[in-house]
Amino acid sequence: MELIKTFMKRQKANMELRKAFKNAGIFLKYKNGDKELKIFPRIHQVNFDKKAKTTFYIFTLVNGMDPKEVMKKDYVFKQHFGKNIDLKGDSKTFKLTIYQTSMPKLLPYKFNEIKAILAPYRLGIICGVDRNGQYVGFDLLKQPHILIAGETGSGKSTQLRSILTTLIKMKRPEDLQLYLGDCKKSEFHIFRKVEHVKCVLSNPVEIRSMLKHIKKELDERSDLTEAFEVSHIDHIPAQFKRPYIIVCIDEFVMLRKDETVMDILTEIVAIGRTLGVFAVLSMQRPNAQVLDTTIRANLTVSMGFKLRDKIESRIVNTPGADEIEVDGRFIMNNDRLYEIQAPLLEMEDAKELLSPFMVAKEAKKVEEPADIAPDLTEKDVFLDVTDET
Structure with a gap:
């Protein structure tokens, strides 16, 4: 029958x-x-x-x-x-x-569900739910460096919050360090006291100094892989083990006139994968001058939330992002295109999830390397996001 x-x-x-x-x-x-x-x-x-x-x-x-x-x-x-x-x-x-099922218009963040999806990955990134209701995630070690773009209110900041919160809950502080640049001074303050987080900076001169520290770390790791004749930092002897580093800069386009910043970011996305250093960059208004060929080619995963027009969608490599009508919905490009609903993690819920990882930290300013020009000021390197020049 x-x-x-x-x-x-x-x-x-x-x-x-x-x-x-x-x-x-x-x-x-x-x-x-x-x-x-x-x-x-x-x-x-x-x-x-x-x-x-x-x-x-x-x-x-x-x-x-x-x-x-x-x-x-x-x-x-x-x-x-x-x-x-x-x-x-x-x-x-x-x-x-x-x-037979469709994406929900609202997807509450549920860590226990997300944890099961990311368990097989060494450095799991949660994306959201696809059109048939299945969670989508990936391993940052295999698909390094992320670009997130979207208009105000489209869900971009919430996605950053859920990605970082999930990473903190999935990895121990000795295995993962986060360096956060908050150019808009509106999002990353909740991570300031988390033990995984080395710094949360909004001053452009300090962000520049932070990236010069990362540049020094890249050089040291490169020397280690060469000395031990290995192709990846994970393969060096245990006594020289280095944690994964994620550099996350929200609205990094505001730093685009600082050549040092852009040069170091370009180096991170070009060679960071084998050295365990990754970049997560976000912006509201994609700019072809900032996302030049070198950076764009090495940002292997793009998440395009609601964007203004087809030009911006093309710059981010997420065709159709200009047609999105649902908050938290985005087009992801990581070798193929997905339409995904991002998990909604409210600020208060994130604080509760992060509370076990909070430690007392002294307010400490990042020391500037000697080769930073003494007359460099915030005005010299920090642009308003609406400046199109």
């Missing part, structure tokens, strides 16, 4: 897809006497995944069909099967996935 039900279900699914082909004009015509016949793509497979709550089809085009026409007509598939579909293919074979 079950086999008959499954067979009937597949037959019905085949008919639905064939209707979509017909309405989209995806077929070839030929005449047999007085009759005009239509040849549709061949449906090879229909699968129903109860656990993932998806249905997917595998179909191939008849020789002579234009594969570009299939992708152009994706709106027809959405009309038939709903908005939550994913269509991929090449010159001949295509996979159509239909999701």
Whole structure:
């Protein structure tokens, strides 16, 4: 009986897809006497995944069909099967996935759920939930350096908060150090007393000094890998072990006129992966001059929340981010594109989660290396974010 039900279900699914082909004009015509016949793509497979709550089809085009026409007509598939579909293919074979569930418009942050997703990763980054309700995360060691962009109120700051809070709860302070630059002076103060956090700076001269310290650390780690003839800092002897370092700068575009800052950030994203040093950079208004080819090519993961237009979406490599209508929703590009709903972690909830990691710290100013120009001032390096020059 079950086999008959499954067979009937597949037959019905085949008919639905064939209707979509017909309405989209995806077929070839030929005449047999007085009759005009239509040849549709061949449906090879229909699968129903109860656990993932998806249905997917595998179909191939008849020789002579234009594969570009299939992708152009994706709106027809959405009309038939709903908005939550994913269509991929090449010159001949295509996979159509239909999701029975959709992304929530609001995703409360739940650490226990997130912890289980990130457990296999050495340095796990939580992204959110995809269109079929599944959590998405990745290992920063394999996909280093993150760019987060989005308008005010789009969810960018909340995403930074959830990423940093999750890292703190997942890693011990001897294994992870955080260096935070808060150019807008509005977000990172809750992390100031966390034991993983080496500093939270908003003064641009101090941020510059912090990055020069990171530059010195890069040089030392590079010397260690060379001395022990290893390709990654994780492979040096245990007695020389170094913690992972994440440099996170919110609204780093405000520092774009400081060549030293930009040079060090470029070096971090270029060589930091093998040395265990990673960058998380965020900005409201993507700027092609700041995100030059070198930086952009090495920021392997981009998260584009709501952006103003297609130009900004293209700069961040997140096409469609300009069309987002839901707060906390973003397009992620890390070798492929995802649409994701970010977890919402309120400030007060973050403080409660971080409270076990709070320690008393003396207010200590970052010492400036001797080669920083003594006449360098905040005005020299700190720009207003709205300055487009």
